[in-house]
Amino acid sequence: MTEDKYLKLVKENTLKENTLKNTFISFLSGGVLGLMAEALTNIYMKILYLEESSALTLMTITFIFIAVILTGLGSFDDLVKKYRFGLLIPITGFASSVASSLMDYKNEGTITGLGANMFKLAGAVILYGIVSAFLLALIKGVFYG
Amino acid sequence: MASIRFNNIYLGKSVSISSNDEKIFTKRTIKDYYNGEKTFEEAEEKQERIIIDDMLKSINLDLIIGADLSNQIAITSKTMANYNIPFLGIYNACASYPEGIIIASKLLDSKIKNIGVIVSSHNKTAEKSYRYPIEYGSLRKKCETYTLTSSVISQITKSKSNIxxxxxxxxxxxxxxxxxxxxxxxxxxxxxxxxxxxxxxxxxxxxxxxxxxxxxxxxxxxxxxxxxxxxxxxxxxxxxxxxxxxxxxxxxxxxxxxxxxxxxxxxxxxxxxxxxxxxxxxxxxxxxxxxxxxxxxxxxxxxxxxxxxxxxxx
Incomplete structure (x- = not known):
């Protein structure tokens, strides 16, 4: 059998991922998470009498804390299976990627294990986050002063 | 020619261990992925030790050929440090069991009478070496398979058995x-x-x-x-x-x-x-x-x- 023919056969037989359904679920779960964050910020502002910027920081910390605890308890990946990318794109996904790497390498020492592998997945987010922030700032500086 | 015929080579006793994921009944079952050890790697070593010990109760192995899915087959090698038995580490991923049998069948002679072929895998150690961190919620495609948490050792011998x-x-x-x-x-x-x-x-x-x-x-x-x-x-x-x-x-x-x-x-x-x-x-x-x-x-x-x-x- 030729390579092309085989690749075609594989394509015919492989189960299709349900992209539309996954996108819809991610959109909803991400939206609900955003709504919860907004509500939490308002609660912090009303109950703790915080300024908006402090309330936002505290809200982010709360979500990071919850995501890390859930990763540690082993249920974050089950939640992602259910609610898809809506949980991975926000800060919760970033927190879980760091926490899960730390859990994997905790036996390999504080430098060679934890230190070297902590940002195994999150490193890409940091790098390209900084690069795109730099480019956007450059565009803003040049065109809008 | 890559095909070989054998005379008087038999598959003797086999001992296996598996976890609750596998829908196959074995006498020895792993209750959880840690199996009472601190790390997944140690858990896989323990799972190999259990079946080798069991095998050695009734059969004297002259050589063990082994494979697993960890990097540089470190897990089986570490397990073998506990035994005073010559060891050959092999790797052909999931084709390692027949590979082991083929090598064992050619090595049997008057001095080497019993060879053990051991293969092992642990879902979590394999995930770690091939995929994302274990608890990270990476989504799996529909076409992905699930690595077993299980080990098997088989005796290859010249003394007659029914296989x-x-x-x-x-x-x-x-x-x-x-x-x-x-x-x-x-x-x-x-x-x-x-x-x-x-x-x-x-x-x-x-x-x-x-x-x-x-x-x-x-x-x-x-x-x-x-x-x-x-x-x-x-x-x-x-x-x-x-x-x-x-x-x-x-x-x-x-x-x-x-x-x-x-x-x-x-x-x-x-x-x-x-x-x-x-x-x-x-x-x-x-x-x-x-x-x-x-x-x-x-x-x-x-x-x-x-x-x-x-x-x-x-």
Whole structure:
């Protein structure tokens, strides 16, 4: 059998991922998470009498804390299976990627294990986050002063 | 020629251990992934030690040939440090069990009378070396398989038992320019078909000679592709089972089935041989020969399959 023919056969037989359904679920779960964050910020502002910027920081910390605890308890990946990318794109996904790497390498020492592998997945987010922030700032500086 | 016929080589006692994921009954069961140890690696070593100890109670092994899925097969090597037995570490991914049998069958002589072939895998150590961190919620594709948490050791011997190792075919590395390693069944199906075609040609046999053909871990897609390729070469499989898809049936774990070098021996020794229904059994171990760096640089994934033909004597 030729390579092309085989690749075609594989394509015919492989189960299709349900992209539309996954996108819809991610959109909803991400939206609900955003709504919860907004509500939490308002609660912090009303109950703790915080300024908006402090309330936002505290809200982010709360979500990071919850995501890390859930990763540690082993249920974050089950939640992602259910609610898809809506949980991975926000800060919760970033927190879980760091926490899960730390859990994997905790036996390999504080430098060679934890230190070297902590940002195994999150490193890409940091790098390209900084690069795109730099480019956007450059565009803003040049065109809008 | 890559096919060899054997005389007076037998598959003796086999001991296996498996976890609750596998839908195959073994006497020894792992209750959780840690198995009372601190790390997953130590848990896999313990699982290997349990079956080797069990085997050594009744049989004196002169040599052990072993394989697992950890980097540099460190887990089996570390296990072997506990025993005063010569050791050969081999690696052909999930085709390691037939590879071990083939090497063992050629090494048996007047001095080396009993060889143990051990294969092992642990879902979490394999995930760690091939995929994302374990607790990270990476989403799995529908075509992905689930690595077993299980180990099997088999005795290859010259003293007569009721299962004869009759012949074997050593496979060639096949590369079909296929990149998606997650669809692992599609990576391995061409090599399984290629080795089977060579086997039948070398030994001048028709596929109807075999009462049962078992592949290791092609999964549901892979086994369908395997049959399609064979059909194109005018070979129709009558009685064919893919071990991996019979062992992992929980759809929450994988829609495709199980994978790992243990699929084939676990299903063969715990189910097929115990059924005592078939006379000529052909086992095809299928292995995908990739590592993380090869996958990340988007190079095509090669695969290999080895065949061992077994004859059940009465």
């Amino acid at each position: 004869k190792i009759e012949s074997c075919t050593i496979g060639k590395v096949v590369d079909y320019n296929f990149v998606d390693v997650k669809n692992i069944g599609a990576v391995m199906a061409p090599s399984a078909a290629s080795t089977l075609i060579t086997h039948l040609k070398d030994l001048k046999r028709d596929i109807s000679y075999y009462d049962l053909v078992i592949t290791g871990d092609l999964g549901k897609i892979g086994s369908k592709l395997f049959e399609e390729i064979l059909l194109e070469n005018d070979i129709t499989l009558q009685n064919y089972i893919d071990a991996g898809s019979m062992i992992i049936t929980d759809e929450n774990l994988s829609l495709m089935g199980g994978s790992g070098p243990v699929c084939l021996p676990l299903f063969l020794t715990e189910k097929i041989i115990k059924q005592n229904k078939y006379k000529h059994i052909l086992i095809i171990g299928t292995g995908s020969l990739h590592n993380v760096s090869m996958v990340n640089s988007k190079r095509s994934v090669p695969s290999i399959s080895h065949i061992v033909s077994l004859e059940v004597l009465n």
